[in-house]
Amino acid sequence: MLAKVGFLALNKDRSLTILYNDHNTQQIDVLAVDNESILVVECKACIGEPTKGNFKETIEAIGGKKEGLTKALRKIFPDSKHKIKFVFATKNYYLTQPDKDRLEQFDILHFDEESLVYYQDLQKHLGLAARFQLLGNIFAGQTIPEMNNKVPAIRGKMGGYTYYSFSIEPENLLKVGYVLHRNKANKKLMPTYQRLIKKSRLTAIQNFIESSGFFPNSLVINIESDKQINFDVATPQVETSISKIGILHLPKTYRSVYIIDGQHRLYGYANSEYRLTNSIPVVAFINLNRTEQVRMFMQINENQKAVPKNLQNTLNADLLWNSPELEERVKAIKLQIAQDLGEDLDSPLYDRVIIGENLKSHTRCITIDTIKIGLDRSSFFGTVLKNSLKKEGSFLVGDTGKCYEKLLPFMKESFRYLKDSLPKEWERGEESEGIITINAGIESFIRLFSDIIDYLFTDHKLNPRLVDSETVVKELSFYLDHVINFFKEIKPEERIDFRKSYG
Known part of the structure; x- marks a missing residue:
């Protein structure tokens, strides 16, 4: 993957060692070098189901050797100003x-398998241009040397926001730009809202550009900066105008610009000679929070190509999280739990839920809507009307954040018990007449979990908000075992009936 995005020099095997002090060497799994950067990658992988890792010694060892390895690499590449980043890559570990x-303490970047798949997919669509996303992730906030960051601009006000309108060479915007693709690899940057770039559309746009075509409509971006954005007001000005003309100083840092609208138009230039000689119109906002970016993205796209329902659900999990209305915050929790069940490596439903624009398969066949409907029909949240809780739920008594923190682990533990008890049935998905890890099965079990919790709460005084999820599921398992035993002996005709049953 690194070679395909432009890293020109890589070690040929894992026998590479580097002397990091007078007496000791370090074996390097992957060393990748290009004209601007050096990546030092430590790899850990295991076979089978995702496993909880324990990497204290490994991470501390890398952290302790970073300074020595950095000095050694500077000597190996003496005539350069390479940026150096250490990466800890894992597969099948959470x-x-x-x-x-x-990792945060030692400034080491973590790449899991989702990150690798994301950049592999991106490279297939963008070719070498995928490196801009990769470098934006790896070196976020670091200075881009020798970048021309000054552009003539107009400053104005619109909808309560200050914005800047200008024209810029695509090459310069590509360097600082970043697209918040709605993908598991970008989960730490939530909320994210963009659909993955489509290769067919990108190719069509590039061909259009190469044929002297152009797009008159502006890209919409958000500039993020810890410092005040410099804008040198020019003279003279039209004194009666709200707008001002001047020179805008863009941040000279990786991932300082987020593309809200227009990613295909921008990346259509990435592999074109016109990226240096054309300029594209841009409207730039400053330091919009992610929720505002999501709202703007949805407003822009409302009357254009429809945003798919599954993507709307993932966006609303972020957009409604801090809503002043309790009803909307509860909806956000349900959507976020559905998403986390499909995205978290420690979830038994990992990669079984269709998130954002991930493709459906015979095992990844459960929708966010299904899980939300199951939660809607449960007693976990009580009765909520707009901004008030009319009746307390088994997990919600007021604080939605605490409800989420208790309910998500409970859901994971409950489904894990089900998976461990019925392993073959769990792996069926939609194939071989599967009845558990399909939409109807998952919704049914969510409602069953809720009914058992209600019984335990009422008759056994077990409060799921006050004890850990393992304890709750241990009590729940006694009643769940009766259902599990039924499924172990289920007859073919009963299996067919279950697959057809809803409600």
Whole structure:
């Protein structure tokens, strides 16, 4: 993947070692070098189901050797100003919070298999231009040397926001730009809202550009900066005008510009000679929060190509999270739980839920809507009307954040118990007349979990908000086992009936 996005020099095998002090060497799994950057990658993988990793010693060892390895690499490449980044790559492992904290402490980037798949897919669509997304992730916030960041611009006000309108060479915008693709690889940057770039559309746009075509409508971007954006007001000005003409200083840093609308138009220039000689119109907002970006994206696309329902659901999980209306916040929790069940490596439903624009398969066949409907019909949230809780739920008594923190682990533990008890049935999905890990089955079990919790709460005084999820599921399992035993002995004709049953 690194070679395909433009890293020109890579080690040929894992026998590469680097002397990082006077007496000691370090074996390097992957060393990737291009004209601007060096990546040092440590790889860990296991076969089978995703497993909880314990990488304390490995991460601390990398952290302890970083300084020595960095100095050694500077000597190996003495005539360059390479940016150096250490990457910890894993497959089939999910990290503990202490390991995540260690990686952050030592400034080591984590790539899991979802990140790799994302960049592989992006490379297939963009070719070498995928490197802009990769570098934006790896070196976010770091300075881009020798970049021309000054553009003539008009400053104005619209809808309560200050904005800048200008024209810029695509090459310069590609360097600082980043697209928040709605994909598991970008989960840390939530909320994300863009659909993955379509190769066919990108090719058509590039061909249009190469035929001297152009797009008169502006890209919409958000500039993120910790510092005040410099705008040198020119003279003279039209004194009666709200708008001002001047020179805008764009941040000279990776991932400082987020593309809200127009990713295909921008990346259509990425592999074209016109990226240096054309300029494209841009409307830029400053430091919009992600929720505002999501709302703007949805407004722009409302009257254009329809945003798919599944993508709308994933966007609403973010858009409604901090809503002043309790009813909307509860909806956001339901959508977020559905998404997390499909995206978290420690979830038994990992990669079984269709998230954003991920493609459906015979095992990835459960929709976010199905899980939300199951949660809607449960008693977990009580009765909510707009901004008030009319009746407390088994997990919701007021604080939606605490409800989410308790309900998500419970859902994972409950489905994990089901998976461990019926492993063959769990793996069927939509194939071989599967009845559990399909939409009807998942919704049914969510409602069954809720009914058992209600019984335990009423008759056994077990409050799921006050004890850990393992304890709750241990109590729940006694009643769930009766259903599990039925499914172990289910007859073919009963299987068919179950697949046809709804409601």
